[in-house]
Amino acid sequence: MLQSYCNGQSDLTMQERTFGSAVVQAVTDRIRDSCIYSDDRLFIRRLAIVQSDDGEMSTTYRPGYNGGIWQIDEAKFISTRSCGSSAIYQECGLILSKFNITWSSVQWTDLLKPLYSGLAASLYLKLQGADPAPGDVAGQASLWKTYFQPSQDVATYTTKVQKAESETDGSCDYKPIDIVFIIDESGSVGSTNFRKILNFLAEVVDNLNIGPSAVQVGLVKFNSAATRVFYLTTHSDKTSLKSAILNTVYRSGGTSIGAGIQHADRYIFPVKYGGREDATKIAILVTDGASFSASFTNQTANDAKANHIRIFAVGIGNIRISELNSAASDPDCTHVSVLTNFNQIDDIIYEIKKSACRASNPVGPEAEVGGEVGDGDGSTIEISTEDGNNKTITTEVDCGVLNVYSSFATPHPSPAFYDKTDTAIAGSPSIFVVHVTDKRPLFVTFVRLNPDPSCPNASYTGDVSNDPPKDTVFANNDWNTISNPCTKGGAKFHSHPTDPAKFITCDDSQKMYITQCSSGKLYSNGSCIHAHMITVGKSSTPVGSPVDALSTHLILCRVSGILQECQSKDLAEDFYAKLCDGTNPPIKNPCTSCAIADSHLVHPYPLDDNKYITCDGEDSHLITQCPIGERFSVAKQSCISSSDSEEEEEEEEEEEDGSEGNGNSNDGIDGNPCTEAARAQNKYYFPYTPDRTKFIQCNEWGDRFIMPCPSGEIWFDEISSCAADALGEASSGGTSGNPCTDNAGKLVAHSNPAKYIQCDNGGVAHIMSCPGGLRFYPSKSYCDW
Structure with a gap:
């Protein structure tokens, strides 16, 4: 359903008693991005989980207690107001400049606002010297017990954090990310520490969803020059990727950080080497020292950032912090991690993963x-x-x-x-x-x-x-017949004056846009709602019309501005005539000329789910009663048990689709065309030579299924689809033909009503898809509802 639209800034972090993971994440983002406590190693985020379940714990905003989501006791809060302390002097200044908050004047009751509570927790931890915070969960658990909950067991912290993070661990699963590791193999690193770097990379990879449509990983190593270890597309599964990382050879040599960055930018990330245009590009630089040219590092890093590459820098040991800051993306405080030795390298695995996943x-x-x-x-x-x-x-x-x-x-x-x-x-x-x-x-x-x-x-x-x-819909005449209802300060949404399946949206400049509801839904009072509700006992189930969007207009109509069950008297004389072009005469009958032309011969009966309408010519139709205990299903185009749900119908259809048999049956053909080579070329459909009214469909495991064409259609291999058997080839034993042979430059119907065949001027067939929810009408030669 459509939600309320909001213009102007919304900031729940500054509203009292708000809660939830989105609020907590926004607070921690604002604190980190402002460099107030950037090296918290996710401790602030995790602390909110353990202290109050992100504010969702019933005791969070209990009477007489104002510690907020982070549960900061009054004594702890008062200690943070000493902004003269060297430990938080700079942070108090950042809070004033970033948020216009004078922290020394803040009251404990202000911590009912999530941002104030998060800031108080950050300042309190910095006063305790927890900067940076421990990167591992066990170290953070000990810190939490010492300064926040002395009576609690550390297991409480680790258990709650691990449970919460495991439930959200799929945040990268559907996001294309190209990650290139740029690792230091100079002499100062040494073979032992180089092996620790490789183990670190393998652990990072182990926490990512590796695959061609998810995360791809490339590897560059550098000493005084840079070397490609493998491209982004070399390893498409986690096992081979980790093996390649762990078997990387150490060479020793000088240190040129710029050479490593430049090689990744020029020879790994570009599309011609396997990068993806739509992927977030992340470079993770791991080094133990300063390079021979800080200016070269800065130059190559700027070039990479100009190519939309986000750089994270991990420095270990005696590093030159200014060079890492110049290499990393802004702000430095969230893109640079400094560890004192290689034994700490696993402290930041989770943080780097999350940062990479959330990077824009x-x-x-x-x-x-x-x-x-x-x-x-x-x-x-x-x-x-x-x-x-x-x-x-x-x-x-x-x-x-x-x-x-x-x-x-x-x-x-x-x-x-x-x-x-x-x-x-x-x-x-x-x-x-x-x-x-x-x-x-x-x-x-x-x-x-x-x-x-x-x-x-x-x-x-x-x-x-x-x-x-x-306008978001196909060319139409609405603009010539509808006056603009948009006014300054007026409503953003309006009903379409003639079509209940459309609505009008107004933008900030009072322009109107006409939008179509999805298939099977009509617009009503700010929402696109299901066109019909089936009531069984006390429960109601929404039922759309996936097969015949036209019929949804029969079921509901607008009476006094409200959509409800239609009565014949409520319908305008030309209601059905307006459903599609060519309807003649304009009578209250679903069997219109365009419906018959497009083989829409069966329709639901508007007022009774136990009946349906069958077209018997343009001026004639039959009303049929389903057997007792059955109802008409639009999806199945037949009567089914009244107790069957829509989900059960879909499962039955899927079972019926494969009922002809698979490649293991004796189906009269030799060999299985569903080979790995064919699947690699995305070829999943083949002709079934014994019978032109059928075809072979492959699944992703190489099994074959013999599928029937719709009635009156035969298989055409040229278009990988069934199409009308116009020449009676199936019965006469003729050969497959091209439906575009005599239809150059025209649009031809496809067996799937949501698709059509576009014939170019040379007579070559191209299968095209209608936009979501639309179907192709041969009588109109375009997609419509």
Whole structure:
């Protein structure tokens, strides 16, 4: 359902008694990005989990206690107000400059605001000398017990942290990331410490989802010169990747950090060497000392950053901190880690993983973006605003709901902290304009907040443009017949005056955009809702119309501005006539000329789930009663048991699809075409030579299934699809033909109503897909509802 849209900044970190993981993450991001406690090694984030379950513990905001999410006792808080202390003097200054908060004047009651509670925890820990904090969970558990909960066992800390982090450990699973390790093999490192570096890299890899569509890893080593160990695409699975890392040979030599960065930038990350245009690019530099030329390091690092590569620097031992700071991305405090010896190297594995996963993907001032986002996961882009133009951001999602957050103030916009937000649902894009006033980068996060079992991983496509928004539906005549309802300060959403499956969205400049609800849904009171509800006992189940979107208009109508069950008297005389072009005459009958032309001969009966309508010519139709205990299923186009759910129908269809037999049966053909070589070329469909009305479908494991073509169609290998048997070839024994032979330059129907065949001028067939929720109408020669 559509959510309320919000313009203007929202900051839950500064509102009293707010809670939740999004709020806590926003607080820790703001503290780290402001370099107030950047070297906390995730301790501040973990402390909120252990102290109050991110504020969701019932005792968090108990009467008489004002410690907030981080549960900072009053005595601890009072100790942090001594900003004259050298331990926190600089931090108090940063709090004033970044947040306009004079910390010495803050009261304990202010800690009811999450940002204040997080700042108090940070300052208190710095007063105790916990800077940097221990990187390992056991060390942090000991610190927590000593300064926060002396009566508790350290196991409480480790158990709660490990449980929480294991539940969110898939944050990288659906994000394309290209990571290149740049490691020091100079003489000062030595073979023993070089082996520790390799073990460190292997542990980092062990915590990532490795694969062609997820995380790819490349490796460069350097001494006085740089050497490629392997490309990003060399190893596509975790086992071979770890083996290659651990078997890397140590050579010794001088130290040229710049040579390592330059080699990764020029010869590993580019697309022609295996990098991906849509991937977040991360370089992790590991070195033990200073190079022979700090200026060369700075130059090559700047070149890499200009190519949208984010650099993390890990320094061990006697390093030159200024050189690491110049090499790493900004801010230095979150991109540079300094360890005193190689034995500490595993302290930062989890932090680097999380930082890499949450790093934004830089794009230009105009760009096309996209990807896959699982429930609760987020993907962030960083948009350049150097051109000074306002940005129009359009986002479409193929299923479920996608929330879009933008901000200039934080590199991690979220529900808890953002400048502007919008929502995209399947069939209803998000469109909003961001006004650019300076050249700060604009960060946009795409995140799915509400789990949707039917849509575990949504794919989205986005467009960043300098152009004003465009209409999101196909060419239509709405603009000539609909007056603009958008007014300054008025409502953002309006009903479409003639089509209940569309609605009007207004932008900040009072322009209107017409949007279509997804298939099987109609617009009502700010939401796209399911077109019909089946009630069984006390439970109601939403039922869309995946086969015949046209029929959804039969089920509900608008009465006094509210969608409800249609009565014949409530329908306008031309209601059905407007459902598609060519309807003649305009009668209250689903068997319209265009419906019959497109083989839409069976429809649900509007007022009774136990009946259905069968078309018997344009002016005639039959109303049939299902047997007792059965109802009509739009998806199955037949009567089924009233107790069957939509999910059971889909499972039955899947079982029926494979019922003809697989490659292990005696099916009258020799050999299995579903070879590994064929699958490597994405070829999963083959002709079934004994019978032109069938074809072979392969699965990803090499099994074959004999599948039937729809009635009246035969297999055409040229288009890898079934199509109309116009010449009666199946019965006459003719050979497969090309449906575009006599249809050059035309659009031809595909067996799948959501697709069509586009014939180019040379008679070559191209299979095309209609946008989500639409189907192809041969009588119109375009996709529509």
